[in-house]
Amino acid sequence: MSKLFTPVTLRELEIRNRIVMPPMCQYSAATDGMANDWHLIHYVTRAVGGAGLIIMEATAVEPRGRISDYDLGIWSDEHIPMLKRITDNVHSHGAKIGLQIAHAGRKSGARGSVPVAPSAIAFDEEYATPEELTADGIEKIVAAFAEAAKRARRAGFDLVEVHAAHGYLLNEFLSPVTNRRTDGYGGPPANRARLLKEVIAAVREEWPEKRPLSVRISAVDHIPGGMELDDTIGIVDALKDEGVDIWHVSSGGIAPVGPGRVFPGYQVPYSSALKERLGVKTIAVGCIKGAELAEEIVANHRADMVALGRELLRNPYWPLAAARSLGVKVEWPKQYERAEE
Numbered sequence: 234m235s236k237l238f239t240p241v242t243l244r245e246l247e248i249r250n251r252i253v254m255p256p257m258c259q260y261s262a263a264t265d266g267m268a269n270d271w272h273l274i275h276y277v278t279r280a281v282g283g284a285g286l287i288i289m290e291a292t293a294v295e296p297r298g299r300i301s302d303y304d305l306g307i308w309s310d311e312h313i314p315m316l317k318r319i320t321d322n323v324h325s326h327g328a329k330i331g332l333q334i335a336h337a338g339r340k341s342g343a344r345g346s347v348p349v350a351p352s353a354i355a356f357d358e359e360y361a362t363p364e365e366l367t368a369d370g371i372e373k374i375v376a377a378f379a380e381a382a383k384r385a386r387r388a389g390f391d392l393v394e395v396h397a398a399h400g401y402l403l404n405e406f407l408s409p410v411t412n413r414r415t416d417g418y419g420g421p422p423a424n425r426a427r428l429l430k431e432v433i434a435a436v437r438e439e440w441p442e443k444r445p446l447s448v449r450i451s452a453v454d455h456i457p458g459g460m461e462l463d464d465t466i467g468i469v470d471a472l473k474d475e476g477v478d479i480w481h482v483s484s485g486g487i488a489p490v491g492p493g494r495v496f497p498g499y500q501v502p503y504s505s506a507l508k509e510r511l512g513v514k515t516i517a518v519g520c521i522k523g524a525e526l527a528e529e530i531v532a533n534h535r536a537d538m539v540a541l542g543r544e545l546l547r548n549p550y551w552p553l554a555a556a557r558s559l560g561v562k563v564e565w566p567k568q569y570e571r572a573e574e
């Protein structure tokens with residue numbers, strides 16, 4: 234019996250298998266943040282291909298929170314109809330769909346605005362020096378995340394994921410590398426986690442009780458003086474009862490350095506540690522390619538779900554192919570049934 238193809242339930246959301254398409258920016262929106270036919274085809278193809286949960290790319294809660302001018306946005310009601318078309322079509326192919334709500338912080342490359350961050354430190358010489366957020370500015374960011382969640386609900390998403398990884402705004406508050414504040418949002422871990430805690434609470438207010446909330450984190454910063462696994466475990470422990478249903482465990486992005494050696498499943502130990510130490514639900518991600526590795530991760534309780542990013546870009550039908558190679562009977566789109574033989 235395959236664990237990978239066993240349904241999983243988060244709150245009242247039942248997902249047909251444990252395969253997640255993680256958020257991946259398409260940089261294909263118009264400069265108004267609007268989704269278009271590319272996004273429709275791209276996401277619906279993965280639903281046809283058998284993914285359980287598709288988490289749509291980083292979608293900015295305000296214009297200066299975009300990584301590029303071509304990111305999706307959800308700062309206005311006008312963004313809702315096309316997103317609703319995508320969620321409806323994904324649903325009609327049996328997959329569930331989440332939206333990653335995001336703010337790029339100091340890593341914003343959107344033109345025409347000054348980026349904001351916990352402290353006025355640039356990512357590197359290519360990026361603008363950000364403005365340090367004031368208390369009032371922080372309040373507005375929290376409100377923007379809440380508004381985004383409200384719109385995501387109206388657009389028919391099954392899950393929202395708060396992006397607190399990869400060196401973007403919420404991660405910048407969490408990490409001592411980027412947060413040098415001396416007020417209640419800086420200093421000890423509880424203060425650095427305060428903005429994320431406020432965002433989770435505000436999103437939960439707007440997000441239906443029945444639907445799950447995910448938070449994506451970078452478990453380690455990969456630089457001396459940055460977040461280590463134990464620091465992250467402390468933060469997740471403090472936030473785990475705040476209404477988060479699943480933790481999407483990635484790493485890095487806070488500074489212009491790589492993770493070092495990258496190999497299949499290299500981030501899975503962070504997910505296992507969170508599960509073992511805190512009993513939380515997790516999604517593992519990072520260089521997971523083969524069906525057997527994906528199966529092993531969930532069967533050995535190293536994660537509750539597995540996300541395959543570039544693999545699903547290479548092959549949208551990866552889940553159907555994986556089921557076939559593991560000898561699992563799943564429902565194929567009826568038009569493709571003869572390919573299952």
Ligand SMILES: Cc1cc2nc3c(=O)[nH]c(=O)nc-3n(C[C@H](O)[C@H](O)[C@H](O)COP(=O)(O)O)c2cc1C
Nearest residue numbers: 255256257258290291518519520521541542543544
């Ligand atoms: C083209 C591309 C865009 C990405 N955009 C996002 C994003 O919007 N949000 C995010 O959290 N991670 C983003 N990522 C990271 C992926 O979600 C994933 O964590 C990463 O690709 C590692 O998984 P993989 O080895 O299976 O590809 C992106 C990755 C790629 C390749």
